Amino acid sequence: MIGRRVVRTASEGSVPAAEMLKLPRTVAFVGLMGAGKSCIGRLLAAALALPFVDADKEIESAAGCSIEDIFTAHGEEAFRAGERRVIARLLDQPSVILATGGGAFMDPDTRALIHERAISVWLRADVELLLRRTSRRNNRPLLKRGDPRKILRDLIEERYPVYAEADIVVDSVDGPPEMTLARVTQSLRSYLENPEAAGRRRAKAGSAAE
Numbered sequence: 001m002i003g004r005r006v007v008r009t010a011s012e013g014s015v016p017a018a019e020m021l022k023l024p025r026t027v028a029f030v031g032l033m034g035a036g037k038s039c040i041g042r043l044l045a046a047a048l049a050l051p052f053v054d055a056d057k058e059i060e061s062a063a064g065c066s067i068e069d070i071f072t073a074h075g076e077e078a079f080r081a082g083e084r085r086v087i088a089r090l091l092d093q094p095s096v097i098l099a100t101g102g103g104a105f106m107d108p109d110t111r112a113l114i115h116e117r118a119i120s121v122w123l124r125a126d127v128e129l130l131l132r133r134t135s136r137r138n139n140r141p142l143l144k145r146g147d148p149r150k151i152l153r154d155l156i157e158e159r160y161p162v163y164a165e166a167d168i169v170v171d172s173v174d175g176p177p178e179m180t181l182a183r184v185t186q187s188l189r190s191y192l193e194n195p196e197a198a199g200r201r202r203a204k205a206g207s208a209a210e
């Protein structure tokens with residue numbers, strides 16, 4: 001039954017996820033292509049009986065065509081402008097589980113808005129896992145610009161320091177999606193119990209990187 005999905009955690013056995021988590025605001029998944037933002041976001045929403053919104057799908061509905069077609073016909077800049085508008089609109093609405101596209105959190109305005117209005121969850125994964133997962137579908141224009149492994153490596157270098165600003169970091173694991181979902185649920189619960197601790201961890205990581 002939706003909303004009563006059971007998440008198994010090592011420490012607690014079976015706990016109905018919907019009773020475990022009361023989310024005060026939108027949860028926004030960030031991370032690279034193939035990290036699992038859309039997949040895990042959808043599962044989390046079902047587990048918590050909350051609406052799921054995929055920003056990429058919203059952009060496609062608003063534009064009346066696919067992301068690939070937007071890139072081809074109007075260019076990446078136009079896509080980014082649409083992405084910024086769509087995410088701002090979504091964050092102005094009641095709480096949902098939101099899967100952003102991989103580039104969204106790189107935009108300073110979008111990032112500031114996510115920090116203000118949502119709990120951000122970075123799904124982190126290594127290049128091999130991202131490659132395997134993104135090779136299943138041929139619908140990501142950025143990966144068609146050259147060698148996907150090199151493109152993903154470069155994006156990891158550029159984006160991971162920024163994704164690290166997310167409130168929560170969860171490793172997306174190689175296994176059934178439920179494994180990663182359980183990690184997300186557990187991390188969200190810890191964060192909600194003590195959000196300041198997560199903030200301190202982030203600040204410490206930031207100063208260590210300087």
Ligand SMILES: Nc1ncnc2c1ncn2[C@@H]1O[C@H](COP(=O)(O)OP(=O)(O)O)[C@@H](O)[C@H]1O
Pocket residue numbers: 031032033034035036037038039040099133134136172173174175176177178180181
């Ligand atoms: N944690 C996971 N475990 C197993 N498979 C996953 C996981 N996350 C995503 N997948 C699979 O990988 C592919 C890409 O996932 P997707 O959610 O579209 O990534 P993103 O939205 O981050 O680009 C999909 O086929 C999805 O089913």
Ligand SMILES: O=C(O)C1=C[C@@H](OP(=O)(O)O)[C@@H](O)[C@H](O)C1
Pocket residue numbers: 031032033034037038056067100101102103104139140141142
């Ligand atoms: O990383 C990016 O810049 C992009 C990621 C894609 O979404 P996913 O991360 O869901 O694949 C999609 O928004 C677009 O192709 C650009």
Ligand SMILES: [Mg+2]
Pocket residue numbers: 037038039056099100101
């Ligand atoms: Mg996605």
